[in-house]
Amino acid sequence: MRYIITTFLSVFTFFGLVAQELSVNVTINTPKLQIADPATFESLKGSLEEFFQNTKWTDDYYEQEERIDVTINITITDEISIRDFKADLAIQATRPIYGSDQTSVLFTHQDKEFYFSYEQFQPIQYTPNSFNDNLTATLAFYAYIILGLDADSFSTFGGENHFITAQEIMNLVPPNVSRSAKGWLSVDGRRNRYWLIENLLTPRVQPLRQAWYDYHRLGIDQMHSDPAVARVLMIKALEQIAGVDKNYPNSMIIQVFANTKGVEVLQIFKPAPVEEKNKVADIMSTIDPSNAIRYRMLRS
Incomplete structure (x- = not known):
């Protein structure tokens, strides 16, 4: 047994004997809506929950008590159009401390350059080795960052393959998307997705x-x-x-x-x-x- 974890949203789908890796709680805040229908974001929350429920990120089997606890908080900061948004994406992932009822935080991060498009009832689906949209790519990127950090905490460099997958997700973002949806390029600043995965994979780190x-x-x-x-x-x-x-x-x-x-x-x-x-x-x-x-x- 790797560890014991308390879940917020039980996120699991069985494919034979394969169980899910992540237990995810999603909240969406819309403090300044002027254009979009609030129902759009209720639909988005449901779509995101289904996304995490239905995505198998690795080939590993995770016991229910081994799943990584993740909270995702999306705060809409700009309505670019009725279906295009900019948001703050706050993510925290935790894992239990062995032999206790306490937890240790694996990842706390706020991404203030989260651009995405979404229409009510739009399905969200991750397809390996392809780019679907910036919403899916960003969430999948961070899913693999979390999986990598978790694996690194249990074995030396155990998260390498997960970090490489996150880098591949970044590299699949088309140039026209990465130029408009900031966070994927080195020129977008020193605190973004590009530099996060660069840091994790460089020999210097x-x-x-x-x-x-x-x-x-x-x-x-x-x-x-x-x-x-x-x-x-x-x-x-x-x-x-x-x-x-x-x-x-x-x-x-x-x-x-x-x-x-x-x-x-x-x-x-x-x-x-x-x-x-x-x-x-x-x-x-x-x-x-x-x-x-x-x-x-x-x-x-």
């Missing part, structure tokens, strides 16, 4: 991916049995990540790590010895300088 495994399997998953040893190994993992930050400055993956793990690191090291707390405060303040004040509480 391999030490972070090794540290990701160490942090989870050797550290946080062992907190129930030997918290002192687990914390030492987690500090070593954080030092590796700081090394990546030094060798690959301003990389997106460091920001993603800080956004995902900053609060968790604080919670884990609050009861730690002073020397450990000071060391962690130094590391986290270096890799997450915009939140340096947050880590000061470890020094008190």
Whole structure:
């Protein structure tokens, strides 16, 4: 058994003995609608739920308790037309901590360049090795990012194939789409889908991916049995990540790590010895300088 997970929306379809990988909860916010019919977004929510229910992302078999818990929050920020929209896409994925009833966040990310087209009752379907539309491509891209991060947390570089699939999804986006629907190109900024997958696959970030495994399997998953040893190994993992930050400055993956793990690191090291707390405060303040004040509480 890999781990136990609590589900929000039970997302599973059986193909023989194959069970689904993701348990997904979708919410859609429409604070400033002026053109589109609100019923369109009720339909979109249903279509997205069916999309995740009916898509088998891998060839692996997942027990029900092994599924990855994902929340997706879509906030419509611009109505380009009655069927074309820009939105903020907020995603969080979690996995349980072994031997406890607590969870560890795998991925926390906000994509503010989520452009998509949708008409009421439009089906959404992912087809491997082809591009259907930007809505499907973006959601499939992040599904494989999450699958990759989850796999990396259980085995060293275990998520490689999932990350490669995410990169292939990006490469299949037609030029006319990627030019208008931002987020797929390197020129669109330094914090987008292009740079996320570039960071995850570049050799410069391999030490972070090794540290990701160490942090989870050797550290946080062992907190129930030997918290002192687990914390030492987690500090070593954080030092590796700081090394990546030094060798690959301003990389997106460091920001993603800080956004995902900053609060968790604080919670884990609050009861730690002073020397450990000071060391962690130094590391986290270096890799997450915009939140340096947050880590000061470890020094008190």
